[in-house]
Amino acid sequence: MQIQRKMREFSRDPTSLLRRHNDGEAKVVGYMCSGIPEEIIIAAGLQPYRISNIGEHTSSLTPSFICPFASAVLENILRLEDLFQGFIVAHTCDPMWRIFDILKKKVNKPLFFLRVPHNTKNELSFDFMRMEFRRLKMFLERNFVTEINNNSLQSAIELCNHTRDLLRNIYLLNRNNEYKVKASDYFSLVLASAWMSKQEFNALVEASEFGSGKGQGNIRLHVNGTAIYDLNLITVIEDSGGFVVSDDLCTGSRYFWDNVEPSQDPLSALTSRYLTRTPCPAQNPLDDRLRYLSDMVASFNARGVITYAEKFCDPILYDFVHIRNKLASDGIPSLLVDYESPTQEINRIRNRVEAFIETLGD
Amino acid sequence: MKLNSRKKKRSRVLQTTRKIGELIVNYFSKAWDVKTQDKPVAWITVFTPVELLYALDVYPIAPEHFGALCSARGTILDYLKEAEKEGYSQDLCSYSRCCLGYALSGLNGPMPAPDMLVTFRNACDVYVKWWQSLHIHLGTPMFIGEAPYVLTYDDLNNYVLDYVVKQLEQLIELTQNKFGVKLDMEKLVNAVNLSDKASELWLQTLKLRRVRPCPLGGRDSASDIFPLVVMQGTEEAVEFYDELLAEVRDRVKRKEGVIEKEEFRLMFDGIWLWHAFDIIKYFEDKGAVFVHEPYSEAWAFRLDSSKPLESIARKVLSMGLNTDIDLRMEKFADTIEDYHIDGAILFSNRSCKSWSAPQLVTAETLNNQLNIPYLMFEGDMADPRQYSEAQVKGRIDAFMEMLSES
Ligand code: SF4
Ligand code: SF4
Numbered sequence: 001m002q003i004q005r006k007m008r009e010f011s012r013d014p015t016s017l018l019r020r021h022n023d024g025e026a027k028v029v030g031y032m033c034s035g036i037p038e039e040i041i042i043a044a045g046l047q048p049y050r051i052s053n054i055g056e057h058t059s060s061l062t063p064s065f066i067c068p069f070a071s072a073v074l075e076n077i078l079r080l081e082d083l084f085q086g087f088i089v090a091h092t093c094d095p096m097w098r099i100f101d102i103l104k105k106k107v108n109k110p111l112f113f114l115r116v117p118h119n120t121k122n123e124l125s126f127d128f129m130r131m132e133f134r135r136l137k138m139f140l141e142r143n144f145v146t147e148i149n150n151n152s153l154q155s156a157i158e159l160c161n162h163t164r165d166l167l168r169n170i171y172l173l174n175r176n177n178e179y180k181v182k183a184s185d186y187f188s189l190v191l192a193s194a195w196m197s198k199q200e201f202n203a204l205v206e207a208s209e210f211g212s213g214k215g216q217g218n219i220r221l222h223v224n225g226t227a228i229y230d231l232n233l234i235t236v237i238e239d240s241g242g243f244v245v246s247d248d249l250c251t252g253s254r255y256f257w258d259n260v261e262p263s264q265d266p267l268s269a270l271t272s273r274y275l276t277r278t279p280c281p282a283q284n285p286l287d288d289r290l291r292y293l294s295d296m297v298a299s300f301n302a303r304g305v306i307t308y309a310e311k312f313c314d315p316i317l318y319d320f321v322h323i324r325n326k327l328a329s330d331g332i333p334s335l336l337v338d339y340e341s342p343t344q345e346i347n348r349i350r351n352r353v354e355a356f357i358e359t360l361g362d
Numbered sequence: 363m364k365l366n367s368r369k370k371k372r373s374r375v376l377q378t379t380r381k382i383g384e385l386i387v388n389y390f391s392k393a394w395d396v397k398t399q400d401k402p403v404a405w406i407t408v409f410t411p412v413e414l415l416y417a418l419d420v421y422p423i424a425p426e427h428f429g430a431l432c433s434a435r436g437t438i439l440d441y442l443k444e445a446e447k448e449g450y451s452q453d454l455c456s457y458s459r460c461c462l463g464y465a466l467s468g469l470n471g472p473m474p475a476p477d478m479l480v481t482f483r484n485a486c487d488v489y490v491k492w493w494q495s496l497h498i499h500l501g502t503p504m505f506i507g508e509a510p511y512v513l514t515y516d517d518l519n520n521y522v523l524d525y526v527v528k529q530l531e532q533l534i535e536l537t538q539n540k541f542g543v544k545l546d547m548e549k550l551v552n553a554v555n556l557s558d559k560a561s562e563l564w565l566q567t568l569k570l571r572r573v574r575p576c577p578l579g580g581r582d583s584a585s586d587i588f589p590l591v592v593m594q595g596t597e598e599a600v601e602f603y604d605e606l607l608a609e610v611r612d613r614v615k616r617k618e619g620v621i622e623k624e625e626f627r628l629m630f631d632g633i634w635l636w637h638a639f640d641i642i643k644y645f646e647d648k649g650a651v652f653v654h655e656p657y658s659e660a661w662a663f664r665l666d667s668s669k670p671l672e673s674i675a676r677k678v679l680s681m682g683l684n685t686d687i688d689l690r691m692e693k694f695a696d697t698i699e700d701y702h703i704d705g706a707i708l709f710s711n712r713s714c715k716s717w718s719a720p721q722l723v724t725a726e727t728l729n730n731q732l733n734i735p736y737l738m739f740e741g742d743m744a745d746p747r748q749y750s751e752a753q754v755k756g757r758i759d760a761f762m763e764m765l766s767e768s
Binding site: 060061062063064065066067091092093094095097098099101102104105106113115117118119122124125127128131282283284285286287311312314315317318319320321322324336338 | 522686721
């Protein structure tokens, strides 16, 4: 299908899109985490752009024992700085926090640090997070000489909700034992939605049809982890007889699962959405995350769970113990695959995934 | 008996520092007394408001301190392995692995089981993940507080402060409801006063390290912080720092330094290597003395007892690693001047990603802007398996040689 080919192209070389934004004179603001409210950036008339680790060179500015994903993202920011007008970093895990420190010393573009409450269930976190969103709004207004008002926020919310609806509808095609959309195609769509203008993305998806083809695998799996930009990690599963039906990745369902509810006060509506979205591995409560994972596995009829972990990724490496135990009590086998560089380790990863899928086969 | 035997070489560690061992023993034995009296024990991360817990009659125990202790005493490996057996990766903070291993192997040791788990995310995000894990393994009630990164000093007076103050109120309420206790304001004011006093004394003592020869070295400062880690707000802590200050003043008066011939004055950035503590002595034997560590200063914070909660909240927020990198670098610059520092040792600690991640840009600033040579080496503060003594000592030799030549 044409759109999927296009998406795959984008995900192979996202910088081409970035250059296209620049040629079209869009002002691009880079960010790294699905916890950043793109709606506020769009409402400021700016183009949000999710910065990936594609290219995979880790930065010489971080020690060898820091998550290679965060380090490569840092490297990409430094390499591509000229193509951006500013950056927003969210306080999720230690490496992301400290990347802000490093950027503060290294980049000359406006830089914003969004302090995300780690305890999402505390009722005090709402007011705090709303204040942080307000601070972000003011930062954008000040640096880009623009005004963000309720109207522009409302239309940005509608636009992003529409993108999320489109993505979710395609995703749900695989529910109830269906095998309609290949995850490797699907995830490239999600990535493209975080790189393209939402208008363009929505129009493209609306003009296409999904759900006609099935991949070669038939063992239904759920993939757990943080951000995955290297879609070879998904194709190795498909090549080994697996069919990824659900996920809770920052570059997957965590990005689009929950919509912003309509409200008179868009900033509060955004705060609620980002505070109650699909549980993030860096936040609390973990019990919610474990429950969510179990539910997801059950409603998509997954037979096993693969957890992908960047080496040194604290959130996933702590969680894995509890995820494994929880899934075991549900009778669902799970596998942890960690890596520093998927490209270089693809054979090892393939062997592990194959062996796991074999144990799940009849 | 011959009286002319050679005079014993002057001991370089302070007399008062030697009392820390006994303080630690008493501290843990008190923890068990509290437990047998059916009073609550809380496991805390170290930058959690201990004063508040004492005022609520909750006894605070810090597993990070326990991790350091096990590492120093060479008993940590069993705990680490226990955690690893459960699936905790060797790449996770070794304090957390030690604690999780202790919890998983039946809590047999000096730390009594917790009745409550309290943390504030401030030094690192690991706290959140670690405490969640404990909560799941032990089923103990948990409070996860958030002390957002302090970006400017305004944050110590705006909605950020407010957020932390309100969380402290939640913690009070939770503790009161859970254990049927009542916060005694007088007790809190008293604890705040005592904590402030202990901090004041410690800061005064640290300032005396500006003097040449430096009267208090790394082996002292590494131990002397203990009362400020888990005993802020107690009389014992104040007594200890009183005595320490007097001894250090006395040394200054007598112009007696940590080492006989002080040639180089160094700064140490990081947590000490508890399992390889003799590394400090290795520097001292080469004529170098540690005159400053951000780690030692991190524990002291002046409190205002007329606004106890606000001032505790400021303390929880402003611990060193939780303040903006530019503010940290300003402090570095002042310190380097005030303490006449010749070189910096930066310990790249595999456990502590929060500390180590920005260390290379810190080093760059030290070198380019402040003109301070530095040595950076890698290892782990508590896990001895992640450290190569020969390699590190080789690098120290080379660094010291370079310092002597410059
Ligand atoms: S992969 Fe893990 S450690 Fe790395 S940036 Fe993401 S959450 Fe942080
Ligand atoms: S050593 Fe670092 S990562 Fe570990 S608990 Fe302490 S501050 Fe956190």
